[in-house]
Amino acid sequence: MRILVGLGTCGMAAGAGATYAALQARTGTLSGHCNVGKTGCVGMCFREPLVEVREDDGTRWQYGQMTPERVDRLLEEHVGKGQPIEEWLVWTSEGKGREKTFLDRQQRIVLRNCGLIDPERIEEYLEVGGYQALKRVLERKDPDGLINTIIESGLRGRGGAGFLTGMKWRFTRLASGKQRYVICNADEGDPGAFMDRSVLESDPHSVLEGMAIAGHAIGATQGYIYVRAEYPMAVERLNIAVAQAEAHGLLGHDVLGTGFEFHVELKEGAGAFVCGEETALIASIEGRRGMPRIRPPFPAVKGLWECPTNINNVETFANVPWIVLNGALAFNRLGTANSKGTKVFAMAGKIRRGGLVEVPMGISIRAIVNDVCGGIKEDRKFKAVQMGGPSGGCIPAELQDTVIDYESINKTGAIMGSGGLVVLDETTCMVDVARFFLDFTQRESCGKCTFCRVGTKRMLEILVRITEGQGREGDIEKLENLASLVRNNSLCGLGQTAPNPVLTTLKYFRGEYEAHISNRKCPAHQCQALLTYTVNEKCNGCQVCKRACAAKAITGEKGKPHVIDHSLCVRCDECYRACRFEAITRM
């Protein structure tokens, strides 16, 4: 029997370190057949810290919110007496647990080892079939066949744009150059997205293996992982993984004795969002300022140091070994006509179960929100999902039957993106959502193209003034005009997609913009400057709000209904929060 603690960044943030320490401290007291181990993240962020009890027969018992205080009882009852603690169980391999649908509705290829193995021990990866795919392709020595397999699988780039991975490999292979490179883009930067981090932290070898396979396919001997410096744990585990793989002859001058040479080096990015754009990423690796350049030439033809370069995302690489081992068909069977396999999403926002989920392509947004993630918190009304991060857009609740598929998502105006999925409910102001994302992109613009640099700033200024109640007649038209100019006159994806949050919210929620501007009202009651606080009939004159009001805008005698003087009210929200009788109406 083993006890495994989920020690990803998410788990650590929730206190898993203390739980692990408490368990370790107690292992001495345990009987010999039980040991405590580490694993990555299984994705149930909403129940961290997670502890799994794995029986010798392979049955798995997943406990949620395992704070150090719960350790004793777990050891005592489950480990000691073999009695699982039902009320803490979130999932079991036996089909039990309070959150079982979260994992059961998923289909895990990329996350196949996450939460299952110890990411710092290559042995565990090898045990679950790790590096078998690499071994197979090196034995076959048929790079063209390998590329065909990847093409036939239908795997598309998971970084966002969705270009056929196998085709990209083929272009790189066909390009002429002295040297070729494989780059893993691990510069995950979308606010709220953490798929790549989780894979790197929980299963780094799957990425290394995928890269080595790609290296063999295109004829590269050198790979780079461009990873955010803000992911220290991912960096550390990657470094460990690279060292272990080299030690095991799985990377290096002579991989598995086949004569194949492949090295992997880490490059830590300094936190510029735009460095996720491939030409900027290349510039950054070369030591230049991360600024995109025009394509063509594409990196497949002229990339790093002017040599043919294949760049794929973390998730794409993690898919590769599975496809090699299970065949193109197995992957191709999953999904829709043009979108195959699965997709990992980082679920955030107003849902009950937030975390990392991997679902087959073709599943509807409704199913993800309701079935996998347990629906909206506090039974509020589902309003929209924001997909694809700052480059993406909002899909309204009316379109929740849209299925996860590149083309279907694009039709809505959003994009698949790298997998950030924020669920919004009725209390979310859509103008504010657009402002939030645009604020991010305009800050992260590299500053090169006029429209992206200045245009997004001007758009943001308009959005800010709308949310501050200073919107003007004609602002919507100005926004639309600027949005189309920025989209059409930017060199890279950042600028081309920066207006998407604005355009999609304008498309589906134009009324909200108009209400802000014409009626000076925020329909979601979120924009502070547009709120009016009034006391309703539920007031019993308890005077709590009066005391809370620093602006002295509330008057009223004890026991009698109070009144708010709107000319004095500064909309600080203190009264609303202070009132225990819902007697303050915020409109």
Next chain:
Amino acid sequence: MELVKLYIDGKRVIADNRMTILEVARENGITSIPTLCHDGRLEPFASCYLCVVKVRGGRTLTPACSTRVAAGMVVETSNAEIRRSRKAALELMLSNHFADCIGPCQLACPAGVDIQGYIALAALDKYRDAIALIKDRNPLPAVCGRVCTRPCEVKGCRRTLLDEAVGVDYIKRYLSDLDLGDKNPWRPSVAPHNGKKVAVVGAGPAGLSCAYYLALRGYKVSMFEAQPEAGGMLRYGIPEYRLPKDVLDLEINQILDLGVQLSTNVQLGRDFTIASLKQVGYDAVFLGIGAWDSSKMRVADEDSPGVLAGIEFLRQFGLKRRIDIHGRVLVVGGGNTAIDCARTALRLGVAEVRLLYRRTRTEMPANQTEIAEAEHEGVKMDFLAAPVRVLRGENGRVAGMECIRMELGQPDQSGRRSPKPVRGSEFRVDCDFVLAAIGQGTRVKELVDGRVPNFLPLGESLSLTRWQTVEVNERTFETTVDGVFSGGDVVTGAATAIEAIAAGRKAAYAIDRYVATGRAEPEPVEVYSRKDAYRKVDVEDLPPGSADGRRGMPVLLPAERALSFAEVETGYSGEDLRRETARCLECGCTALFTCDLRRYATEYGADVQTFMGEAVEHRVDRRHPLLVLDPNKCVLCGRCVRICSELVGVAAYGFVNRGFDTVVKPALGDSLLDTECVSCGLCIGTCPTGAIAEKLPLTKPGPWKTTRVESVCPYCSAGCRLGYEISGTTLVQVSRAAGNPGTGGNHCKKGRFGYGHVQSKERLRWPLLRVGRELQETSLDEALRYASMRLKELTRRVSGDQVAVFVSPRLTNEEIYLAQKLARLALRTHNVTSLTHLVNRELEAPDVVSTASHADIADAQALLVVNTALDEESFAVDIACKQAIRKGARLVYVGPEDNRTSRFAELHLRSLPGGQTFAILGLLKDYAALEPGALDDRPGLSRAVADLSDEQLEKLSGVPRAASREAAAILSKTILKVMLFNKDYRGARQAHDERLFAEAAAALGCSVLALREKANTQGLLDMGADPRWLPGYVDPEGGEALEQMEKELGVVLRELSPPGLDVAQLLREKKIKVAVVLGEDPVGAAGFPQDLRDGLLAADFLLVGDLFLTATAASATVALPLSSTGETSGTMTNAERRVQRLQRAVPPVGGIETWEILSQLAGQLGYRFKMKYGSVQDVTAEIQRVVPIWAGLDLDSAGAVWNADGFKLPKVPFTGLGKPVAPVPTLGLDNLEVRFGTWFDTIFEKARAAPPVVSL
């Protein structure tokens, strides 16, 4: 590469598919695609998004600068969508451009006079240029200098934030008075008569201005004036003491002098009509008949005797009619007319003048100075008082005025607080006369209401506004009658002279368009960025400037004014002018006339307000002594960043921050002084705005519109083309000139900034003649007369061997040619050479010349540089090498030292000092091993290589054999190869080595670029400045070439005693009795061999020509001022053997060009015909005719390389190795470099020592 067919704007073109759409379009004559971030020398960048075009099938527009052409592409370069997108890009850039294009003064001036420009010219004593600049916008500056309401000062001048406005108007008056007082005042150039005629009705300021600008455009203009004399209100409305009528007459006469006809005492509607003008064939009519009707006070009994209209009073006075006015005078009104009435009345000797105004003093529309002067003179003012009714005396005449007190109410729509009567505050003012000056109206209604028969052509009608003024199109000044335009008071109602002048000029533009095209078009509206558009500018924003307060206008004492109409303001003195011009803060941008952003913004009609929002504000960095960085003006095109890293290889600039806050700054340093910046100034030349600007070494740096004259840099042998930017006769700055083959418009710091010598105050301006121990200034005639007399006398006495002429390798080919011709014809000697060259002659192999061009370097696959720090010795060639390397060329460096070039090299064969020759032999050996046959037919080389064992080679050269083999491998893999070395290199080398290099280069398959230190060393040799050969290397002792040359020149040269002893030897032996030194300073140059110097100074007669009074010139018998590059035309020959034309940009400081001095001297010596030329072009033509190597050179293109196939000097093949010799310095004998170096070092020392001055 592949040729593809595509369509651009419907035109089928064929292009190389490696080219971009922009390049292909430009190559095919489509130059209208705008771009800010493109520079042909750099890789495509695509950031400004101005160059967008439509490619058929594309979802969006495409940036043309970075999209390669492809077969079948269909490109459209302009349509509504494209224009919209470009305009938006410009507007976005302008929305974050916290900067002023022009000073707010110019913006405030209705006529848009370039105030900052003329103040700057005035500060530089360029009075004529200043007047020309003013009259570009205002033909009546002397008038305006007296009567203008000065919106430039009152509303415009930023200096008001600090203390008081700059005395713009006083400066203008000073300048125009100076010009009017000149015997030969400035006169504009008038276009030839275009056969069209225009009638101008009304000769007031509007009409005069319109007539002036039409006359300049070649129109025949007739002015019709109802009054006895021209001038309108200027004459009849403004009193003499403010505007003396002789001043007005002078300025009017200047306009009439342009051919404008004036008829006076003819009145529209009485003597002629618009219809009649049209009938007699006027192509257009301008109506500028003013507003002559006085407004009524609208009080009871205002028609009583003694109540006069103010304007009529002034008119009567202007007509010199006797006016009966006496006693107490009450003036009603607060404008300039009221003040003029009051002061005029006072001067007519009345007992008392009292002025009544219904608001307070601060609201008075009259000039504040005028009000103050009136008070000084004794006018009493009653504010917040209005007339109610005229009180009649017993005789029915006015005896007083009932008035009422007023108080100011709420501000009205115009922002002024409107006065309201205070009930019950009536009071009485006794008076004998009332002058009502409360406003004026037009008299145009009576013309159009049908009382005048046939006033307009049939079917036309002239619309009036509800104020009874003429209705016009605001921008074109067209009335509702076809071909009739109108401006001035008749359109605006009573307004200012400057507004009328502006209207006249703008109408002239529209009239010209109307007559030429049938459609009136408005004067183009220039787009200007303004700081005030972003936020209120405050005192913190002002740049440092003079701390002086405003210089007041000197005036007559009040006592002197009494009963006199003498002009009250007496005008500035020169000192006043100097102090006042220094007060100008130069708010406008120095790049005003060169800024592409503004040019495009104007072209696309961009509105700076469209996307106005928050702007990022940066500090202006003035710490670098040569340039100013103003990031506020930066559009982030990155051209400076890329030029500096891609071309120069320095990377002094970088992008800092992200998003909207992105800014270009000195990379990794606070100031450029902290970076590796080499001060080449290429960033200035590439900056499309004023973000990087040259710090001009002038007290006021303009800006002015300059004309550009292209010439060639006088420094090194790269021969970079430069643009001399000229304003009037001032060389303002040097700019880059694109289109130089190979150097592509690049230049180094010397080329860009080293022009100070041209108009230096230290220049030798007059010939000097030795009288006893002293040199005395004399006239050129006298100097030449004396010199020729002495020369004649001495040359009769001494032999040709004892005469020598020395010329600088920095003179032009023409100058050198004439100098040698003078030597050989008039002085009968072959002793002509350069002292610089003389010192190094043993080391020089004149037969080794370049076989490669700069273009060959750009295309090269491999470059072999021998012992040359290219960035120091030939910056432009260094850049060409770096460009080649970026395209994949591989550079091998051979030489002992580490320098920027060796560091740039892929491989450095580090030889021992002096060992580079053996390094080359070693390389040759390895190369021959890889390329058998390389040494075939080269027995000398072959033997030398065979004689040296590997060990010996390694020992003698110091280069490891392995490294040598590696280099050989690089060379053997490549086809296009160039070997570069500097023939004037300071290191140990001699003629033998040079010949070996040349031979080895041939064996290695390299062409050769042999650099020189001086701009025209090659030309010096080509032009025969060597005793051993005549121009074109013609043998002086006989042969067909000599015969041909003698025939062409009509002289016999073979009679000259053949070149005898070496000139150096002659000097050492003090045998030279007569010496002519042109442009060299052996006496002042450190390191010049003492024995040679003594030999020169031992001459009986020493004639020296130079730009400066050098030590040599100071030792001369006669010293003559030479002309510098920029002051003369001609040609120079660079290291490629490319002969390029120089153009004279400014007149020579010494008044005469060098070639003329030589020609005149020869004339005095008896060669009046054989050395007489009409222009320097005649000399060039003679060289082309006479000198064989120049035959057929096309000098009117970008220059031409003379054909080395006709090179007659026998090539000496490599015969053996020379012995290493001690390094000998080459000398900068003409001291240009020394001067530059000293100046450069000094300004940098100062800049580094100065406390950081940073301001907005």
